[in-house]
Amino acid sequence: MYPIISIPKQGGNGMTLIQHEATVLDGIKLHTIQTDKYKTNTVVLQMKAPLKKDTVTKRALLPYVLQSGTENLPSTKQVRRKLEELYGASLYVDLAKKGDFHVISIRMDISNEKFLSEQSKILSDGLQLLSEILLNPKTEQGSFDSAIVQKEKRTLKQRIQSIYDDKMRYSNMRLTKEMFPDEPFGLHIYGELDMVDSITGKELYEYYQKAIQEDSIDLYLVGDLEKHNVSEIVKKTFSLGRRGTEEGAVTEKAALDVTENEVIESQDIKQGKLHMGYRTGISYKDEQYYALQVFNGIFGGFSHSKLFRNVREKESLAYYAASRYESHKGLLIVMSGIETKNYDKTVSIIKEQLEAMRSGDFSEEEMGQTKTMINNQLLETIDDAKGMVELLYHEEIAGYSRPMEDWLDGIEKVTKEKVVDVAKQITLDTVYFLKGEEA
Amino acid sequence: MEKIVFDQLQETLYKSKLPNGLEVCILPKPGFNKTYATFTTKYGSIDNHFVPLNEEGKLRVPDGIAHFLEHKLFEKEDRDVFQDFSKQGASSNAFTSFTRTAYLFSATNNIELNLKTLIDFVQSPWFSDKSVEKEKGIIGQEIEMYNDNADWRAYFGVIENMYEHHPVKIDIAGTINSISKITKDLLYTCYETFYHPSNMLLFIVGPVEPEKIMELVEGNQAAKDYKDQPPIERFFENEPPEVAKKKNVLKMSVQTPKCMMGFKEQNPTRQGSDMLKHELSINLALDLMFGQSSENYEKLYDEGLIDQSFSFDFTEEYGFGFSVIGGNTQKPDELSDRIYEMVKEFRDSKISAEQLERIRKKKIGGFLRSLNSVEFIANQFTRYQFNDMNLFDVVPTLESLTVEDIQEAVRDHFKDESFTVFQVLPKG
Numbered sequence: 001m002y003p004i005i006s007i008p009k010q011g012g013n014g015m016t017l018i019q020h021e022a023t024v025l026d027g028i029k030l031h032t033i034q035t036d037k038y039k040t041n042t043v044v045l046q047m048k049a050p051l052k053k054d055t056v057t058k059r060a061l062l063p064y065v066l067q068s069g070t071e072n073l074p075s076t077k078q079v080r081r082k083l084e085e086l087y088g089a090s091l092y093v094d095l096a097k098k099g100d101f102h103v104i105s106i107r108m109d110i111s112n113e114k115f116l117s118e119q120s121k122i123l124s125d126g127l128q129l130l131s132e133i134l135l136n137p138k139t140e141q142g143s144f145d146s147a148i149v150q151k152e153k154r155t156l157k158q159r160i161q162s163i164y165d166d167k168m169r170y171s172n173m174r175l176t177k178e179m180f181p182d183e184p185f186g187l188h189i190y191g192e193l194d195m196v197d198s199i200t201g202k203e204l205y206e207y208y209q210k211a212i213q214e215d216s217i218d219l220y221l222v223g224d225l226e227k228h229n230v231s232e233i234v235k236k237t238f239s240l241g242r243r244g245t246e247e248g249a250v251t252e253k254a255a256l257d258v259t260e261n262e263v264i265e266s267q268d269i270k271q272g273k274l275h276m277g278y279r280t281g282i283s284y285k286d287e288q289y290y291a292l293q294v295f296n297g298i299f300g301g302f303s304h305s306k307l308f309r310n311v312r313e314k315e316s317l318a319y320y321a322a323s324r325y326e327s328h329k330g331l332l333i334v335m336s337g338i339e340t341k342n343y344d345k346t347v348s349i350i351k352e353q354l355e356a357m358r359s360g361d362f363s364e365e366e367m368g369q370t371k372t373m374i375n376n377q378l379l380e381t382i383d384d385a386k387g388m389v390e391l392l393y394h395e396e397i398a399g400y401s402r403p404m405e406d407w408l409d410g411i412e413k414v415t416k417e418k419v420v421d422v423a424k425q426i427t428l429d430t431v432y433f434l435k436g437e438e439a
Numbered sequence: 440m441e442k443i444v445f446d447q448l449q450e451t452l453y454k455s456k457l458p459n460g461l462e463v464c465i466l467p468k469p470g471f472n473k474t475y476a477t478f479t480t481k482y483g484s485i486d487n488h489f490v491p492l493n494e495e496g497k498l499r500v501p502d503g504i505a506h507f508l509e510h511k512l513f514e515k516e517d518r519d520v521f522q523d524f525s526k527q528g529a530s531s532n533a534f535t536s537f538t539r540t541a542y543l544f545s546a547t548n549n550i551e552l553n554l555k556t557l558i559d560f561v562q563s564p565w566f567s568d569k570s571v572e573k574e575k576g577i578i579g580q581e582i583e584m585y586n587d588n589a590d591w592r593a594y595f596g597v598i599e600n601m602y603e604h605h606p607v608k609i610d611i612a613g614t615i616n617s618i619s620k621i622t623k624d625l626l627y628t629c630y631e632t633f634y635h636p637s638n639m640l641l642f643i644v645g646p647v648e649p650e651k652i653m654e655l656v657e658g659n660q661a662a663k664d665y666k667d668q669p670p671i672e673r674f675f676e677n678e679p680p681e682v683a684k685k686k687n688v689l690k691m692s693v694q695t696p697k698c699m700m701g702f703k704e705q706n707p708t709r710q711g712s713d714m715l716k717h718e719l720s721i722n723l724a725l726d727l728m729f730g731q732s733s734e735n736y737e738k739l740y741d742e743g744l745i746d747q748s749f750s751f752d753f754t755e756e757y758g759f760g761f762s763v764i765g766g767n768t769q770k771p772d773e774l775s776d777r778i779y780e781m782v783k784e785f786r787d788s789k790i791s792a793e794q795l796e797r798i799r800k801k802k803i804g805g806f807l808r809s810l811n812s813v814e815f816i817a818n819q820f821t822r823y824q825f826n827d828m829n830l831f832d833v834v835p836t837l838e839s840l841t842v843e844d845i846q847e848a849v850r851d852h853f854k855d856e857s858f859t860v861f862q863v864l865p866k867g
Contacts, residue, residue, distance in 0.1 A: 017472075037470035039448075039807040064747075076740070080732035084797040088804025111804045115448060117838075155746045158695055158767055162748070165589050165693040268692040268866060271583035304525040313519065316576030319584055337584050365526075372528035372548075379472040379547040385811070 017404050018382055020392060023231060027213075027242025029396075030234050033222040033388060039115055041123055041223030042385035043108040043130060046393055047215040050249045051102040051184040057156075057191030058199060058207045063093035063104045064152045065204065069138035069145060082129060086122045087111040089129075095189040098397045099251030099283075099328030102189060104215075106130065107386070112224050124233050131237040135212070143201040144208070153196050160190045167434060168335070171273040175333070175432040178263050179277045185254070185329055212240060216248075218396055222385040250399060253330045256281045261430045272435040274346060276334040279427050284327045285400035290410035291418040292332075295426075296325045297370035298362050298419065299353060300334060304369055306353040306362075307334065315349065317342050328397055332426060340435040347431060357423035360416060367419070371411050378407070440653050445831045448810065452831070453649040455657075459665040460637025462824065463656050465649040466816060474645025475545045475813040476554055478561050479821045481640075482633035483538040484611040485758070490672040492631045497674060500629060501620040502606075503613015506535040507578060508626050512542070512561060514570050520560045529553040537607050538756045539825065541818065550647060551655055558641070558659055564630045566623045575618055582612050589863050593697040596689055596861035597763055601703040603683040604676040607759045635668040636660065640824055642817040675758055680705040681856040690866040697863040698771035700778050702853050704760030711827040714755060715836050719802070720848035721753045721762060723840065726798045728785045729764060735781045744774045757826065762852065775860045782853050790842050799837055806833050 019034045049059070073079045083089045089110045096103045110126040138145045163169050173188050180186030219238070221230055256279050282288045300307035300323025311321035321336040338346050356362070381387040395401045402410075440455045453465040484506065488499045513520045513533070524531040529546035542561050546553050585591050595610060602608040612618075643652055682703050709717050729735055729751050739745045749766035768774045809815045820830045 035470065037468070038811045040804075040811060075737065077732055077734070077737045080730070081797060084732055084801040086804075088801035088808075090805075090808065109808050111807045115807055116803070117447065151740065151743075154743055158746045158769070161694040162767060165695060167587055269587045271580060271587050302525060302530075303521040312577055316573050317580075319577055319581040337580055339580070339583075369526050369528075373525060373530070376528050376530070376545075376547045380545060383471050383473045383813075 017379075018388060018392070025231070025235055025238070027217060027240040028234070028238050029216075029218045030231060031218060031220045031392065032225055032230060033220065033392075034225050035222065036224045037383075038112070038223055038385060040109045040111050041221065041225070042389070043110065043126065044220040044222075044386070044389045045106045045130065045134065046218045046220070046396070047104040047211060048098070048101040048397070049211060049215045051097065051100055051187050053184065053187060053192075055207065056102060056187045056189070057195040058204055059102050059104060059211070060095055060189060060191035061149075061152055061156050061196070061199060061204060062208055062211070063095070063106060064155065065144055065148055066133050066137050066208075067091060067093050067106070068148045068152060070132040071136050071138055072132060074138045074145070079129075079133070086126055086129070087116060087120075089122065089126050091133075097185075097189050098393070100184055100249065101251070101397060106133065114224070123228055123230075127230075127233055128237055135238070135240070137208070139205060140201075142205060144205045146201045149199070149201040149204060153199065156190065157193060157196050160188075160193045160196070163188070163190065167267070167269055167273050168337075171275045171432060171434045172333070174263070174265070174434070175275045175277045175430060178261065178430045178432060179331075180254075213242060216396065218393065220389045220392065222388060251283070251328045251397070253281065253283050254279045256425070256427050258427055258429045260428050262433075263430060264433045264435060266435045266437050269434070269436050271337045272340040272343060272433060274334075274336045274338055274343065275432045276347070276350060276428065277430045277432070278332040278334070279429050280325060280330045280332050280422070281425055281427075282422065283330050284394055284398040288418070288422060289327075290407075291414045291422045292325060293374055293411065294367065294370055294414045295357065295419045295422040296323055296332065297374055298366050299323055299357055299423075302370070302373055304366070304373075306356065307336075307350065310349055310353060311336055311346060315345075317346050317349070321350075327394060343433055343435065351428075354423065354426070358420065360420045362416075362419075364416070367414075367416060371414070374411055375408060440649070443831075447834065448831065450810075450831065453653065455653060457636065457657060457660050459660055459663075460635065460667075461656075461660055462640040463653060464640065464642045464820065464824075465647065465652050466642075466644040466820075467647055467649055468645050468813060471646050471813065472547045473545050473813060474547070474550045474643065474647055475543065475817055476557055476641070476643045476645075477541045477543040477817045477821060478557050478641050479539050479541040479639060480634055481538065481638050481825050482540050482629075483536050484609060485537050485606040485675075486633065486673055487606050487609075488674040489632060491628045492668065498628065500625055501613065502609045502617035503578070503611070504621055504625060504629055505540055506612045507574065507618055507621050508629055509533045509535045509540050509542075510574050510578060511566055511570065511626060512564060515560070515563070515565045516567075520556070523556050523560070524553060527553050527556065529556075531557070535611055537611065537759075539822065541821065543817070550645070551652075554643065554652070554655065555659060558656070561634070562663065564627065564634075566626045568623050571621060571623050571626065575621075578612060578618055579615050582610070582615055582618075585610070585612065589691050589693045589697060592689060592691065593699045593765070593861060593863045594763060596687060596863070597699040597701040597765075597859060598761060600684040600687050600859040600861050601682045601701060601761055602759070603679055605678045605759050606675070632671060636665055637668055638671065640821050642821055644813045644817050678759075682859040684859060686860045686862075688862045688864055691863050693863060693865050695767045696769065696771045696865065697766065698768050698774045699763055699765035699861045700775050701761050701763045701859050701861075702782075703857045703859070704755060704852060705854065705857060706851070707755060707758055707760035709755070710757060712832070712836070714826055715823075715828045715832060716840070716844065717848055718753060718755050719833070719836055720840060720845045721852055723795070723798055723802060724785070724845050724849045725751045725753060725762060725764070726801065727790060727794055727845075728781060730798065730801075732797070739774070739777060742777075744768055744770055744777060771862045771864070779858060782858075783855075786849055786853055790845060792842060795842055795845070799840070802837050803834055806837070
């Protein structure tokens, strides 16, 4: 009925809703979250380092090379066979931009033995495999295996090109580039196409050794952990020989003094993609973060929001019209798919909705409804192991922790006045429109 | 109310068939915050030729009407149901597939109220000429969004290649032209025919008390005046076993070509345990042939013919079935030739017991992982039930499959005349 556009996860570290414990081991911060509601145990390893033009492409390549072979399991085929033997443990690598950081994730889901007819120690075997992938990759004379690097470079180029083929992702990338032309935040997490060819196995291996020493590394274990001595297993299997996690770089919030910029491009497509980028001046650790979430909910986060009601339901201009906020850089993005001829009309309706927010044209009922929905969304997020990790990881990015109780309470206490203040503060940076070619 | 315990999985299912024919299933999930409920009718995009309720003659309706009806059920004379849910703290949504239309909500509180809202809004249609016209603009943009999506076009392209007549080849949302013919009266006709409780299933999963929920649903239904309805008559033309087109190409605004290949099921009439056994066998076979641990995957990846977008899956419903294999590739022709050869080779060779054990373990683990998702449980359980299967039979069936079962399914499904190729190539 309406498209699900991923909504940024709200943050918070609950004392009662989430049983979260963190310990700093030899260079790795281990987070354990005890729960018996899943059929599997989830393992997520996150490595963060600042986004930089000269490392972005190497970082984009690295996890894919790592998962392609270890000293003991020297090919993808052998790694995958091992995973199958561990009752179909899954292994995914991924990249993300969180504030000014470029984050590498390696994620595994491992069946809980109690649901299997055969008893085995698959959690510790799975952690052992993850450690091998991370710390014992296939190498040759101080270099990654050259055949693996060659293959993964080809795949990376294809991955970068495929952004162009998905028009919504392409428009997002273009908008970000326009908003941050000379800043690391404008870089894409897949790196730069023309940088791929020049990366050698040796150079990548040197970068890898540096990353293992200098990245902030967080390891999350979610599941039925009580009977396993996970902290002992992790201590034994993840020995990095580091002194401790360094707290270094922080995200620089996007400044608010910008003038409106309009960028229109065209391609041979049927539906125009309208993406509007705003700066909020509000990030995860700010007091205003609560009011920003309520603002976003009333403005464009839900199907009761102004954008959905006015752009879609009232004017029939679009199938989707929504806004979402970014939690660290301080951004808000509006997205809608429209007919090219309706561009001016849609932009002006969206601008009118923000004006309405600024002048307080929303009811107490909308406030209450939105708060309930945010509450609901948060509780649903922590029903999912990945969602829970995403949520907790905000704290590592922001260097600030917020217990769940404070968070819920903070939303509850947001007043209309504070929402209006947020609306007044939000500044339009760039209107990006990818339109269809004129017939 | 029947109570079924699945020991190995540690799940308990409660089910009941109400006097008006509605099937109700409840799966308690203590420890979860969220309750997720789906209310599904066995009516999808393929049901475009049928005898309307209380009529004699057959009727053919415009393409995309089941999906259009799904959108319009949310609008009532005085309000929009999205708003009702959202005031009660729930998110609601709906989707239409080839064979089903499902309405759903998820919430962490007000569960009983939201459940009542779900049942009542689906059971009280209100359509007007004006609101039908208004929706044409919104759905028109939904259709265009999919038209620009190269992966979607490639997937549907290969299905369209397979079928001569069967309506599975028609886009679920229809076309801008076909939806222009939809009227208020046609919506009511489809609604009256397909939304009787005896054609529907309600599934609730979450931290709920089954007795209380069942009582609420029973009371709600007993207060509504449903008359018994005869079985629905649906019509499908005879579909030849072989594919309609061996190959087709679409030029789009993309940089990387896509190549999707498919095999059409020749005898898609299985139901119940035969169907479950067949679909699991084909899924195992696909994994043996093209999974990331296979020799074939390694060769294709090393030769630069595939990347991580490469995937495969098998779909089967009563009346149609197909496997689809493919992804992004720089060499679409070479990829389709190689896949075809590899399938033939697999068909003629023997599966080793060791290989089968490994893939079997993988599938069991994958199924357990799926059960972490309340959405998966509700949606898949409903699909299985509509085909006389039980979702919780998946693990025992996987455990029972033999090398011979799989080889038989492979010989049956992967036939030369069932193979077809669809490519999306860069324009210009």
